[in-house]
Amino acid sequence: MNEKEIFKLLNWLDFLAERQYGIVTDYFNELQWRLIRQYIRQSRLDSNLMEHTLTAYKKISAGNSRLKNLSDAFLIKKIKKHLFGNKFDFRYLCLYHVIVGCNLLSVDMEQSDVVKPLFGKKKEIDVYAFLEKKWKKRKIACTLSPTEEFITEYLNPYETFDVKNVAVCANMSAGKSTFVNALLGDDYLPARNEATTACVTSVYDCDYMDHINGYVMTGNQIADVAVRLDAPVLDRWNSDSSLKNRHIYLQGNLDNITNNDAIVVVHDTPGVNNSGDFNHKQITYDFLNRSKLDLLIYVANMTQLGTSDEERILKDLARLATEKKIPTFFVLNKADAIDEEAESLDEIVARFKNDVEKCGFKQCAFFPVSSMAARLLKMKLKGKEGLFSSKEKRRFAIFFEEGMDLNLQIEKTGIIAVERAIDAVVAGNWQ
Numbered sequence: 001m002n003e004k005e006i007f008k009l010l011n012w013l014d015f016l017a018e019r020q021y022g023i024v025t026d027y028f029n030e031l032q033w034r035l036i037r038q039y040i041r042q043s044r045l046d047s048n049l050m051e052h053t054l055t056a057y058k059k060i061s062a063g064n065s066r067l068k069n070l071s072d073a074f075l076i077k078k079i080k081k082h083l084f085g086n087k088f089d090f091r092y093l094c095l096y097h098v099i100v101g102c103n104l105l106s107v108d109m110e111q112s113d114v115v116k117p118l119f120g121k122k123k124e125i126d127v128y129a130f131l132e133k134k135w136k137k138r139k140i141a142c143t144l145s146p147t148e149e150f151i152t153e154y155l156n157p158y159e160t161f162d163v164k165n166v167a168v169c170a171n172m173s174a175g176k177s178t179f180v181n182a183l184l185g186d187d188y189l190p191a192r193n194e195a196t197t198a199c200v201t202s203v204y205d206c207d208y209m210d211h212i213n214g215y216v217m218t219g220n221q222i223a224d225v226a227v228r229l230d231a232p233v234l235d236r237w238n239s240d241s242s243l244k245n246r247h248i249y250l251q252g253n254l255d256n257i258t259n260n261d262a263i264v265v266v267h268d269t270p271g272v273n274n275s276g277d278f279n280h281k282q283i284t285y286d287f288l289n290r291s292k293l294d295l296l297i298y299v300a301n302m303t304q305l306g307t308s309d310e311e312r313i314l315k316d317l318a319r320l321a322t323e324k325k326i327p328t329f330f331v332l333n334k335a336d337a338i339d340e341e342a343e344s345l346d347e348i349v350a351r352f353k354n355d356v357e358k359c360g361f362k363q364c365a366f367f368p369v370s371s372m373a374a375r376l377l378k379m380k381l382k383g384k385e386g387l388f389s390s391k392e393k394r395r396f397a398i399f400f401e402e403g404m405d406l407n408l409q410i411e412k413t414g415i416i417a418v419e420r421a422i423d424a425v426v427a428g429n430w431q
């Protein structure tokens with residue numbers, strides 16, 4: 001089973017949940033659901049996926065359970081009665097969405113008992129031609145454009161792109177998850193001042209998304225899926241130890257990292273020096289050893305550099321990076337907590353660089369960053385400051401004084417430099 005295939009399904013559910021067709025919406029949703037079921041059966045995806053997808057779809061589409069007992073034929077009759085009985089252009093839009101759904105889910109319209117009767121004598125080509133004519137007259141441009149955008153921005157390119165893997169690793173509480181949240185410009189991944197991340201969480205970059213879809217696997221089984229998921233769901237997935245060997249897969253927009261030629265996947269990993277749970281080290285090292293990595297990002301807690309725990313992990317990672325020829329970035333995190341009057345960031349970076357080279361790294365790049373400030377500032381710039389806790393509000397006021405130009409401040413958090421560098425590695429412009 002392939003991640004892109006599951007994201008495709010979740011995105012389609014997500015997209016459909018936003019479409020409304022007045023009185024026929026319930027029937028249409030049920031029809032789409034039957035299509036999705038056909039797709040899951042046909043492509044032999046995990047059988048759990050069906051059950052979890054249905055739950056997720058019901059949640060977002062406020063599904064009408066009375067309809068599930070209707071036969072395909074009756075459902076189609078209802079849709080036809082409402083759609084074809086009137087002259088609204090949007091019956092074509094509805095058909096168009098069925099065509100898009102079939103293409104997306106690789107359901108052969110000619111072979112599908114669900115779809116074929118819906119179209120009757122109308123052919124796919126007639127629907128396109130009709131819509132194109134209307135499109136030119138701009139009559140339905142506002143209704144059609146989100147679908148067009150979905151197809152051109154997401155459907156067409158995403159599937160053909162290569163995946164580039166970026167692993168984020170470090171000791172406990174260095175700020176890995178906060179750093180990944182800063183890349184996303186939101187507060188999705190659980191981050192706390194204790195051993196927090198308990199499984200690998202892989203974030204697939206998708207430029208057009210403004211929220212997160214995802215699922216959790218236990219070994220080869222899908223354990224749950226969610227569309228437009230929020231921090232509590234992720235917290236639950238991350239901490240539910242009854243989900244053995246879990247791995248969380250998310251899709252969302254990593255700011256300033258583009259899907260031009262490839263999909264960047266950032267993997268957040270558990271901290272390796274968790275003395276309370278040695279399993280965390282095992283999970284992270286197993287992941288690093290078995291994955292094909294394009295970039296390693298080591299997150300160092302700038303306020304606690306040079307510990308013996310750090311030396312151990314740096315030596316292990318240097319061996320891995322040399323053996324597999326993986327470029328490595330060092331994010332010196334928590335730069336906001338440094339008293340620059342006592343020692344400058346440059347001096348600290350130079351000292352750390354020396355330590356890192358002694359552990360066996362060559363050709364690395366170093367970035368002082370405040371992931372916390374970057375995450376808060378990005379949320380503010382997106383108008384999401386209403387989600388700040390009282391502590392975050394106080395922190396924000398300390399980081400950014402009243403009257404500052406916030407667009408300029410984002411550079412100073414250091415996050416943009418890392419994002420540009422990741423983009424350059426993926427594009428092959430990094431040496």
Ligand SMILES: Nc1nc2c(ncn2[C@@H]2O[C@H](COP(=O)(O)OP(=O)(O)OP(=O)(O)O)[C@@H](O)[C@H]2O)c(=O)[nH]1
Nearest residue numbers: 173174175176177178191192195196197271371372
């Ligand atoms: N001052 C400051 N605190 C930070 C920053 N980044 C993270 N923190 C704090 O450091 C603590 C640990 O952050 P996490 O992001 O959970 O660290 P982690 O490396 O993912 O930890 P594990 O998953 O347990 O290994 C939290 O209390 C964060 O709020 C930062 O840039 N500045």
Ligand SMILES: [Mg+2]
Nearest residue numbers: 176177196197
């Ligand atoms: Mg973490």
